[in-house]
Amino acid sequence: MGGVTIAFHGAAGTVTGSCFEIRGAGKTILVDCGMFQGTRSLEKLNYERLPFDPRELDAIILTHAHLDHSGRLPKLYAERCKAPCFCTRATADILKPLLQDSAKLQAASAERRNRRADRAGLPRFSPLYGGPDITALYRKIRTAEYCEQMDLGNRVSIRFWDARHIVGSASAEITVAGQRILVSGDIGSGASVPCPDVELGGYDHIICESTYGDRDREDILISDRREALARYVEETISNGGNLLIPAFAVERTQVILEDLSALFDSRRLSPVNVFLDAPLAQKVTEAILHYRNSGLDVMKRRNIRFIQSVNESKRLNRMTGIVIVAGSGMCEGGRIRHHLVRNLPDRRARILFTGFQAAGTLGSVLRDGAEAVRISGNDVVVNARITSLDGYSNHADRSGLLHWVRDRSPVTGTLFLVHGEASSLKSLAGEMSAAGIAPDVAIPALGETWNLEPARAASRLRSARPDAEKLVASRDWTSRLAALRASMEHRIRSLESDRDREKMLEALKRALDERV
């Protein structure tokens, strides 16, 4: 049969950068190649040399279009990967404008960073990939239906299962050297469509996501969610402020637009101006709405406008009483950042989070109540109201994940928990073990390689990269420095008198002069 191994190149001990390499029966298969998002240390990994040779890959499997699963795929083709990339038709349709959008934003951000780098005499920075690399990837895209078995030769095959996460999302089943292995991808809630004539359960090993592994969420009716959204829109606009909704480009943005559309249709809300601000938002939205088929015609509404050019986007800075929906969802990039710079100091404004905020991201810092933040070199005081609205999540919660694995039992080897932060992973591992769902539960660390055997617990072959623990920490020194810088001026200014300010500055200077 020969040995089978799995290497965890991403989403190990963290929620982003999904990338697993499975080798066996003379084939090398990569499942996902997503972007790392979070602290500066984690994001730097996107620009590191890949820990494998893309030219040696025989197949790539993409579970879904979200950038933390797909965002580095063009980089593989920039490095002369020749392998086919398998995904569902919907994923392929949605991903193309999304990657083009990401390439544009990366180019704009590289230009900004390089202006600063040139001034400071620091090395220049280049984007991860450009348009030609996306074209190279698309030449190799092979679309597949759910349940269809695709043979890769050497009795290695793959099959997609419906994952109920977003349009086109899939879990990937890989049969290699007689072992049946399942990689969950991201899992949504609700029952997935079964595959006729194929048994769902019975795996040697399962690799399962754990985003919400430590919490159960209350089910919220769509009508209640829309009512809550309506109240935030009304209240913010009547105060003369702007409502900013940082949103993931895929599906979250469209669901929010559908909710707003329904509120306008039912006249619960008067038709306030809504701007969807991302270079290719219109294309991405069209592709997704085509598959969502909700019956709500978001594209034809006169008060929902799609902003494409940078100048149009900047013009929004002069407007008040509007709703701006923009990416990225965790505020790590994209046009939401300049809207935050403009709106965070405004007491009338509100920032409404509707999705998961990974540790270390600007979104999580804001959600956790920072008084001031640093955005693209600007110290920005936070006066706007910060709110989270539940009810939009498309991730299974703790009990959903338990059910998902139980439905696929028996797992005779190891259940690997990935794609979660430390607390989620630990808590879910405890629950899974206590429930006796799998005989062996493991939490792999970044860079680890494991040996997989049929119906036996996996064993670690190669240990994690030495900096793994530091990399996945929720805060690194750069985020601490940014937080300190951002809050310092605010705190000094808010002291009682100039005398107090002078004293504080003296004390700070003394502290800096002291040896650590």
Ligand SMILES: [Zn+2]
């Ligand atoms: Zn996802």
